[in-house]
Amino acid sequence: MTDTPPTDAPPEAWVRIAATSDLAGKRPVIPVTAHGHKLVLFRDEEGQLGLIGRYCPHRGADLCFGRHENNGIRCPFHGWHFDRTGQCTEQPAEPEDSTMYKAIRQPSFPVTQRGEEILAWFAATAPATLEEVTE
Numbered sequence: 001m002t003d004t005p006p007t008d009a010p011p012e013a014w015v016r017i018a019a020t021s022d023l024a025g026k027r028p029v030i031p032v033t034a035h036g037h038k039l040v041l042f043r044d045e046e047g048q049l050g051l052i053g054r055y056c057p058h059r060g061a062d063l064c065f066g067r068h069e070n071n072g073i074r075c076p077f078h079g080w081h082f083d084r085t086g087q088c089t090e091q092p093a094e095p096e097d098s099t100m101y102k103a104i105r106q107p108s109f110p111v112t113q114r115g116e117e118i119l120a121w122f123a124a125t126a127p128a129t130l131e132e133v134t135e
């Protein structure tokens with residue numbers, strides 16, 4: 001896990017935020033703080049990585065303590081569910097025909113894996129291809 005201090009402008013580069021071994025085990029969910037963002041990094045049931053805002057947009061519960069299920073993270077407080085893109089996919093207490101969840105999205109950042117490293121892109125520009133990563 002990396003705790004990178006905030007900077008005025010994030011680099012236009014992929015930034016190492018974790019090692020793949022950090023997500024080993026039965027519950028691949030860890031907190032990450034980088035470039036002023038408090039985030040949760042997880043691997044979903046499809047094996048894809050998600051890097052989304054750490055605090056639930058409902059009442060601010062810490063999603064690092066959420067349930068890793070249904071291909072995402074379920075908030076431990078009232079059960080809102082978020083996928084790897086940060087999209088809310090379920091609000092259990094809402095009426096069955098409610099579509100409010102579609103308007104709720106956590107901040108998220110591009111994240112990828114290169115060998116044993118997990119890299120994220122924080123710049124406002126489109127991510128470079130991994131071939132453009134400089135050491």
Ligand code: FES
Binds near residue numbers: 056076
């Ligand atoms: S605080 Fe997350 S669903 Fe209420």
